[in-house]
Amino acid sequence: MMNEILKNxxxxxxxxxxxxxxxxxxEELRPKIVVKPENxxxxxxxxxxxxxxxxxxxxxxxxxxxxxxxxxxxxxxALDMKGLNNIIEYDPAEFLLIAEPGVTIDKINTxxxxxxxxxxxxxxxxxxxxxxxxxxSNSWGYFRESYGTARDCILGLKFVNPEGKMIxxxxxxxxxxxxxxxxxxxxxxxxxxxxxxxxSVRISPIPDVTLLVTAGFPGIEETYNFISEIYNSHAVxxxxxxxxxxxxxxxxxxxxxxxGESDFSVICRLEGIKxxxxxxxxxxxxxAAANDSEWINxxxxxxxxxxxxxxxxxPDLGNDSIMLKVAVPVNRTYEIMHYILSGKMEVTINIMxxxxxxxxxxxxxxxxxxxxxxxxSFIKSIRAYTQNVGGFVxxxxxxxxxxxxxxVWSEYPGMNLMKKIKQKFDPGNIFSPGRFL
Amino acid sequence: MEQWQFGSIIEGLKSIAGEKSVxxxxxxxxxxxxxxxxxxxxxxWAVVFPVSAEQVSEIVKxxxxxxxxxxxxxxxxxxxxxxxxxxxxxxISLTRMNRILEIxxxxxxAIVEPGVLNEEVTDAxxxxxxxxxxxxxxxxxxTIGGNIAENAGGPHTMKYGVTVNHVLGMEVVLPDxxxxxxxxxxxxxxxxxxxxxxxxxxxTFGIVTKAIVKLIPLPETYLTFxxxxxxxxxxxxxxxxxxxxxxxxxxxxxxxKVYLKGLNEAFDMDFPTxxxxxxxxxxxxxxxxxxxxxxxxxxxCRENDMRDVQIAADSDAxxxxxxxxxxxxxALGRMTPFYYTQxxxxxxxxxxxxxxxxxxIARKYNITIANAFHAxxxxxxxxxxxxxxxxxxxxxxxxxSGEILETCVEMGGxxxxxxxxxxxxxxxxxxxxxxxxxxxxxxxxxxFDPEGFLNPGKIFPEEN
Numbered sequence: 001m002m003n004e005i006l007k008n009x010x011x012x013x014x015x016x017x018x019x020x021x022x023x024x025x026x027e028e029l030r031p032k033i034v035v036k037p038e039n040x041x042x043x044x045x046x047x048x049x050x051x052x053x054x055x056x057x058x059x060x061x062x063x064x065x066x067x068x069x070x071x072x073x074x075x076x077x078a079l080d081m082k083g084l085n086n087i088i089e090y091d092p093a094e095f096l097l098i099a100e101p102g103v104t105i106d107k108i109n110t111x112x113x114x115x116x117x118x119x120x121x122x123x124x125x126x127x128x129x130x131x132x133x134x135x136x137s138n139s140w141g142y143f144r145e146s147y148g149t150a151r152d153c154i155l156g157l158k159f160v161n162p163e164g165k166m167i168x169x170x171x172x173x174x175x176x177x178x179x180x181x182x183x184x185x186x187x188x189x190x191x192x193x194x195x196x197x198x199x200s201v202r203i204s205p206i207p208d209v210t211l212l213v214t215a216g217f218p219g220i221e222e223t224y225n226f227i228s229e230i231y232n233s234h235a236v237x238x239x240x241x242x243x244x245x246x247x248x249x250x251x252x253x254x255x256x257x258x259x260g261e262s263d264f265s266v267i268c269r270l271e272g273i274k275x276x277x278x279x280x281x282x283x284x285x286x287x288a289a290a291n292d293s294e295w296i297n298x299x300x301x302x303x304x305x306x307x308x309x310x311x312x313x314x315p316d317l318g319n320d321s322i323m324l325k326v327a328v329p330v331n332r333t334y335e336i337m338h339y340i341l342s343g344k345m346e347v348t349i350n351i352m353x354x355x356x357x358x359x360x361x362x363x364x365x366x367x368x369x370x371x372x373x374x375x376x377s378f379i380k381s382i383r384a385y386t387q388n389v390g391g392f393v394x395x396x397x398x399x400x401x402x403x404x405x406x407x408v409w410s411e412y413p414g415m416n417l418m419k420k421i422k423q424k425f426d427p428g429n430i431f432s433p434g435r436f437l
Numbered sequence: 438m439e440q441w442q443f444g445s446i447i448e449g450l451k452s453i454a455g456e457k458s459v460x461x462x463x464x465x466x467x468x469x470x471x472x473x474x475x476x477x478x479x480x481x482w483a484v485v486f487p488v489s490a491e492q493v494s495e496i497v498k499x500x501x502x503x504x505x506x507x508x509x510x511x512x513x514x515x516x517x518x519x520x521x522x523x524x525x526x527x528x529i530s531l532t533r534m535n536r537i538l539e540i541x542x543x544x545x546x547a548i549v550e551p552g553v554l555n556e557e558v559t560d561a562x563x564x565x566x567x568x569x570x571x572x573x574x575x576x577x578x579x580t581i582g583g584n585i586a587e588n589a590g591g592p593h594t595m596k597y598g599v600t601v602n603h604v605l606g607m608e609v610v611l612p613d614x615x616x617x618x619x620x621x622x623x624x625x626x627x628x629x630x631x632x633x634x635x636x637x638x639x640x641t642f643g644i645v646t647k648a649i650v651k652l653i654p655l656p657e658t659y660l661t662f663x664x665x666x667x668x669x670x671x672x673x674x675x676x677x678x679x680x681x682x683x684x685x686x687x688x689x690x691x692x693x694k695v696y697l698k699g700l701n702e703a704f705d706m707d708f709p710t711x712x713x714x715x716x717x718x719x720x721x722x723x724x725x726x727x728x729x730x731x732x733x734x735x736x737x738c739r740e741n742d743m744r745d746v747q748i749a750a751d752s753d754a755x756x757x758x759x760x761x762x763x764x765x766x767x768a769l770g771r772m773t774p775f776y777y778t779q780x781x782x783x784x785x786x787x788x789x790x791x792x793x794x795x796x797x798i799a800r801k802y803n804i805t806i807a808n809a810f811h812a813x814x815x816x817x818x819x820x821x822x823x824x825x826x827x828x829x830x831x832x833x834x835x836x837x838s839g840e841i842l843e844t845c846v847e848m849g850g851x852x853x854x855x856x857x858x859x860x861x862x863x864x865x866x867x868x869x870x871x872x873x874x875x876x877x878x879x880x881x882x883x884x885f886d887p888e889g890f891l892n893p894g895k896i897f898p899e900e901n
Contacts, residue, residue: 093677093786116681151633152602165873173782175599175814175854177588177637178869179896180878184601184633188626205683234657234723273683276726327625329544357624358544391623412627413606413618420884421629425877436628 002033002076005053008045013037013083024078026058027071027400031078038083040100040158040166040197047195047430048164050077056430059191061133062104064125067397068137069190070408073434079195081132087111088198096155096172098200101132116206120147124313132196138188141312142269145356146238150187153202157183159194162426172200185421192432193425207271212299212307213281215288216248216262220341223264224334226291227355230268233287235280239269241311242333242353247363250350251314255306260295267311314352314361322364322375322398324382328391330358339385346374358391367399376405383410409436443482446503450485450527453495458533460484469528472515473575474861476777476831479521481508481528488533490608490616490646497644498614500527501890508892509640511551511583514575516778517859519587519639523894529644531582537561538647545652546605546622551582551645555589558650567652570597573855574763582645588637590855592762595813596687596721597653599855601636608647609635612886622649634881639857641892642885656721659687660731661749661758664738666714669693670789671742675716676813677786678737684730689813690717690762693792696769696807703768704761712744716812717762719755765809766820772805773822775831779838780856781845785815794844795819802837804830816854817845843868858896866898 003014015021015034024031037043050057056074060066061081084100087108091097092115099108105126108119122141123129129139135150135157147153156170159182169182186196217223227240243251243265252259259265268284270277281298288296299307326336333353340349340362347370350363362382367375379402383393392410395403415437422429422437438446450459460466461483470478482505487493500507506526513520522528535552542565547558555576558569572591573579579589585607590599597603606620620632635642666672672691679686692700692715697708708715720730731748738746749755769776783791792808795817799806805822819841823834842852846868853862866875875897885891 091784091786093681094784095680096784116683148598148602151630152598161877167877168870168874171782171849171851171869173784173815173850173854175590175594175782175811175816176851177855177857178851178853179858179866179874180881181588181601181633181637182877182881184630185881187630189629193629205680205685207683231654236654236723272722273726273729275729276723279723279725325625327623327627329541329546329622330624331543331545359625390621392621392627394627409627413621414631415628417611417617417619417631417884418629421881424880424884 002055005055006033006035006046006049008049009035009042013042024060024080026066026075027403029072029075031058032076034078034080036080036083040084043079043084043195043197044160044164044166046077046079047160047162051162051164051428051430054428054430056433057195058432058435059136059195061102061130061136062125062128064123064129065133065137065139068408069432069435071400071403071434072432082130084197092117095203096200097203098172098198099131100198101196102130105129105131105134112203117203118206119201120153120204121150121201122312131199131201135187135199136189136191136196142239142241142308142354145240145354147204151184154183154187155200155202157186157196157200158198159186159196161194162428162430166197167194170200174202190432190436192422192436194431208273209277210269210271210304211277211281212304213268213270213284213288213296214260214299215266215293215296216260217264217266217291217293218262220264220334220337222291222293223266226266226287226293229287229291230284233283235283237268237280237284238271239267240355241267242355243267244351247314247350247352251307251310255303255310257303257307260297262294267307269308311352320366320368320399322367322402323396324362324379325394325396326360326362326382326386326391328358328386328389330356332389332391333358333360335389336360336386340382345378346370347378361396367402372401372405375402379406387411438482446505447483449499450483450496453499454485454487454492458486458488469510469513472513472518472520474516474518477518477521477860479523481522482525484528484530486530486533490610493529493610493644493646494614494616496529497610497612501612501614501888504890506890506893509582509586509644511580511586512554512575512578514579515583515587515859516780516856517853517861519857519859519895521860523860531580531644534646541622542567544622546649547652548647548649549581550647551580553581555579555581555584562652563655566655568655569650570594570603570653571600581648581650585636585645585648586638586640587855587857590811590816592688592690592759592811595689595811596685601633603651604632604636604648605651606632606649607635607645609643609645611643612888612891616646620649637857639859639892639895641882641895643891658721658724658727659755660720660727661755662718662734662738663747663749663758664716664718664743665709665712665745666716667712667742667744669714669792672714672716673786673788673812675738675741675743678741679734682733682737684720684733686718686813687721688717688719689811691715691810691812692762692765693808695805696765696809699768699771700761700765702771704757706761717758762809769807769820769822773824775823775825777821777823777834777838779817779819779821779841780853781817781842781850782854783815783817783845783848783850785813787848788812788815788817791817791844791848795841798837798840802833804833804837806837811854814854815850839865860895863896863898866896
């Protein structure tokens, strides 16, 4: 029946057998059909047919962020964009790359490396994550602390609206105030407003030198005093990440490093020319020692890359784990840490903090070991506490039974306006219904 | 509008904002007939000066109820006619909402009213080693509300981004009078980027009554170069080589030879007037390593047709250089009674070609065009000189200006980098966007302002 609805779509790009559909399950829901477009015309045709018949679409890239939304309220078609995997243009002198949405982050970086350039979007699992999915979910990695998110480097994009029309927004130049910024609107909209079909992105030069200074501290007071001292110096680390003992042990084991033994570890990432990096290293080492650090290490080269890749991929923890993203004003992560560590939590929380941008990832490993009430109660309590310090909590991943009890998204300013935009852009509610609004 | 109706509207506005908060006499209104783009004019029916979001809300509801267009306005330094009442109506001036409400040094944000001046934010926090980074040339006069409306840029936005990259949240009065909050004081957001949408929406979605702006650390030191070039190609190649070497300057400003004599006279500079271009290059960061960077930059400049380079010896010399750059256009007043500034963008590597085309266009229309570029961003600001008293000269300037914008689009660029579309460039929108693209944007406008009384006649080309 779905084949009849998608009358303009070549049968060879349609999958409707059980085995083929099972790889596209979202929150226990199976699509009726999978379409794997090979070009943008296919994308427009699928959407036009689906839009005119009210069939709902969930877009797939590498599937690395597919669990980061509420369960869908409808799911007829899985639109797998991985077949649109061409780099359309790469201009090293202009620091510009234009790509189809299905290109993986790894493929882009392989292309850029020849010119000592890289993509500052480094989401988890780059061998699978696509540029389209990264932009649609506003996904990021540790480069975020110095290079920002997709909203800071995407110059323009094209997307397909529910009528199957291709819409252009932005362009290929760095500064652009021509018309409304639909690019920013599409970034982080999780495929609920339109389907991204082309992306222009500003790329960055690889720095001369990159170095990690890692240090271990006995408590959060020492840890935050150390960071505060860095802030008060002229050192400008590209990233400062705090990990509790369990989290640091996990990332070290994953990257083949023997972890330092401390309750809290801090990774300071430095980049730039050699002299500046070395100078900053000295400041950071001195500050760590002055704040009772239990160990200090410098990590270079391949080991540095392995450790940071492991930090970046940490959210990939298995199906029964829960990952919460807590966002607060930049210097209020301490309060969240303190709340978790001093409270009598019924669940064990692993903590990783992106200190420069005020974001904590809280992980409950093997959540099935706890009673359902305990986990939900923790999420609600951390949400309430975070709201009091001016922040919010999103559920980055959780088993379906948890999502049935707690909304993935927090109360957030402007939700009514967002609903109106969704209604206007997608009046038939065919794009990822129920996933965000 | 009939006189009796007009009188009643004025009384209505006074009852909301106060007797002394409404201007309606013809002489006073002339002050509001244009913004920084003096070529276009439209006199408002009245100007009202609210002092709170609640007053803005009441005014908006009152005017919408009476089907009267209304236009928010900051300091009026915009350059695209964005705050002109081109369809008639009442100007809502936000200049009396000018308080800094909160400064949170620890969490690096400030909450300000829309009428606070751009530079006032930095002045309030610089002793704490912080600043508000966007620095439009109008920063001494332009307001945060206006900066947000136009997504203002400036010379130092190349490394740190434009206004949208520095606004975390805001309070907005929507056209239905609702006062809503968008975003928050966190760097992370949830869902659709409404704060991002408001930036650059040119006052057509709502009226910003409060903004949460990001404060970032001041660098330990600056290193400011002034390179004298024998060719524009050399200057542009310098930029490419700098980036390639992993050097990200905080600003890269190129000034062409038409400017040089005027700048020497106006600012006591000594630029060689036979040079093809002057480029101001600035680095910032820790003091340590700056010596190495200085040598690297000079080497790259020398490899690229640079005749000479001067380095600002101290903060006074740096300030003088930036004053010269930021007020360069004003110096053209020595050469012409009128000028018209454009704001196209091209891919950076095509700047030399663009400059050649601009010179051809100048010859074709028999006018003088001076050029000062935010070269690192490919954002051009050709200034077209004219004298209204000379027959057809204004017409020729407008035609030349249109051709420059067409050329920008042909080269893969766009028609506005930081000044906005406003009423001035709306007829060129179809160069960049299809009818479907524009319809999608109109859908968005319809979400915010279904009745269309907020700042009408902007951005979208007139239907026939």
